[in-house]
Amino acid sequence: MAAVAVAKVEKATTNSAAFSASSQAPVSAKSRSGSTPTSTSPTATISNAVANPITALTFRRNEVLAEPQAADLVLGLAREVVAVARAEGADLSEADVTALRDHYATMPAGTGTSMLYDRLAGRPLEHEYLTGAVVAAGERHDVPTPLNAAMLAMLRSM
Numbered sequence: 001m002a003a004v005a006v007a008k009v010e011k012a013t014t015n016s017a018a019f020s021a022s023s024q025a026p027v028s029a030k031s032r033s034g035s036t037p038t039s040t041s042p043t044a045t046i047s048n049a050v051a052n053p054i055t056a057l058t059f060r061r062n063e064v065l066a067e068p069q070a071a072d073l074v075l076g077l078a079r080e081v082v083a084v085a086r087a088e089g090a091d092l093s094e095a096d097v098t099a100l101r102d103h104y105a106t107m108p109a110g111t112g113t114s115m116l117y118d119r120l121a122g123r124p125l126e127h128e129y130l131t132g133a134v135v136a137a138g139e140r141h142d143v144p145t146p147l148n149a150a151m152l153a154m155l156r157s158m
Contacts, residue, residue: 043096043099043100043103045081045085045090046078046081046082046085046092046096046097046100047100047103047104048113048130049077049081049130049131049133049134049148050065050074050077050078050081050100051065051104051113052113052114052115052116052126052127052130052131053077053115053127053130053131053151053152053154053155054070054073054074054077054151055112055113055115055116056113056115056116056118056119056125056127056155057151057154057155059116059119059120060116061109061110061111061112061116062104062107062111062112062113063107063109065104065107066104066105066107071101073147074100074101074104075097075101076147077147077148077151078096078097078100078101079094079097080134080138080143080144080145080146080147080148081134081148082094082096082097083138083143083145084134084137084138084141084143084145087137087138087141087143088137088141114126115127115130119158125155125158127151127152127155127156131148131151131152131155132152134148135148135149135152
């Protein structure tokens, strides 16, 4: 139980740091596989906060992120994440939102997110450390995050 609590604290610290970090900033938390990432890109930071809740809520793999009916939600969530990250001091822009959209259009079929796989396996979800971190940082900086807040409400209700 203590190991789970430590992992959650590490993950929360890493996600908070990712918002205020540039694309070259170190990331210290270990992944489920035990590997330790050494950096994160702006697209990866935004993508984690966008892709995980959508795939977990829809029970769909990453293809859903490139579908036309999801485009407005994907872009809206990404723009909120960028606005919050900028308020935290990150050097992100609309170009990073565009890069994310382009990334989703070229993802290999059949890939999924950690939150989707956790939901499929009946494990606890990490939404508080992803979507919850975006919403909390938005509140701290008076940056509106209505789409992320709605996603968080849905994730919390599961």
